[in-house]
Amino acid sequence: xxxxxxxxxxxxxxxxxxxxxxxxxxxxxxxxxxxxxxxxxxxxxxxxxxxxxxxxxxxxxxxxxxxxxxxxxxxxxxxxxx
Numbered sequence: 358x359x360x361x362x363x364x365x366x367x368x369x370x371x372x373x374x375x376x377x378x379x380x381x382x383x384x385x386x387x388x389x390x391x392x393x394x395x396x397x398x399x400x401x402x403x404x405x406x407x408x409x410x411x412x413x414x415x416x417x418x419x420x421x422x423x424x425x426x427x428x429x430x431x432x433x434x435x436x437x438x439x
Contacts, residue, residue, distance in 0.1 A: 375400060375407035 359365050367377045379398045383390055387399035388408045400407050 375410045376404060377407075 367379075371377065377398055377400060378384065378387075379396050381396065383392075383397045384399050384401075386402050387397075388402040388404075389411060390397055390399045392398075400411050402408070
């Protein structure tokens with residue numbers, strides 16, 4: 358709900374970034390679902406564009422939070438003569 362008690366318009370905030378659906382029940386065709394204050398917010402599984410953008414935002418949030426595992430460089434040594 359917004360400050361005036363009306364349903365919040367997520368598209369106003371997200372513009373065309375990705376599409377978020379909400380419902381009372383958990384949708385069966387969702388790639389991502391979050392329950393918040395009695396509602397289910399989701400991204401449809403067949404919405405590839407929204408799904409990939411959401412995944413990118415998730416990775417960026419991990420970077421900001423410092424939750425990314427560092428990968429050490431691979432050291433290769435020549436073994437054997439010749």
